[in-house]
Amino acid sequence: MSNTDTGLTPESCAAGSESLLALCRDFREGRMAHATLLTGEAGVGKKTLSHLLAKGLLCSGPEKDRPCGVCRECRRFDSRTHPDALFPAPAPREKTIKIDALRGMIDALSRHSLEGGRRVVVLDNAERMTPQAQNCLLKTLEEGAEDTYFLLTADAETALLPTVRSRCRCIRIAPWTEERIEKELLRRGVAPARARDLSRYCDGSLGRALQMEQDESYWAARDTVRRSFLSVFSLRDVASASALLKDQKDAGDRLLDILEQEIRDMLRGRQRPEGWENAAPRSLRRILDSILTARRQRYFNVGWAAVSDGLLQMISEEASTWQA
């Protein structure tokens, strides 16, 4: 994502949240806390913001533009070659961050900064630290090395020991609103129709939206749902829709998820697909029930053809009531 990050600033990441804006203000005014913990669901932008702040702390560009993204410090931060930026992470093939992974950091912090300026410790997925590693980090935090900043991110605050949390400025990043995600996707050059779709289906996570954007199988599944389940307005339409779904057994769960989302959106009063303008809420709710039944059938190993045909037929019958 690096080239699409152009123009991304801590403030743009923090838009809409008072506590985050306060954090950015302190950053601009040189009053960053010694340790900051950003929490929030996967994909809300914790890591993006944390890395921007870390880079900004090292940046040698004009103060008001930090991180400038072009100075030597910024470039070295981006390529992970800045000697004063430390990134403790799990050892290869390990899921947890063990005490060993922190030793390099502790060793480095016991010396003077290599460049004579600030140092940053960027600890992503801090919840992966074992309790021993957390206690070790705690000791380092308590010692409070001068001009050293810790930037931690975790999915949930409670995943960290209370003693570690109490040493950090803890800020929770809320999921983004659909409008804000749509705007950000447009800014990154995503086509308007896709941006609108993604903002609805990414559960408030810009990270997830960007991932889905790249996933062509997702767009193929959306298209299949539109041409099958959402295009059966009479029994006559069922055969061609059924043929389209025949080979989609493995994508079955995803297709049902997308269909359910479409129906729920219609119930929420969103713009409806062609042919669905007059569908009554009662009818839509019956279709939701049938999707649930279809899921249950799949769980009990009923074949995909039978499950999808049953659903197609049910929808076509409902459709005949509003198409008449």
Ligand SMILES: [Zn+2]
């Ligand atoms: Zn810079």
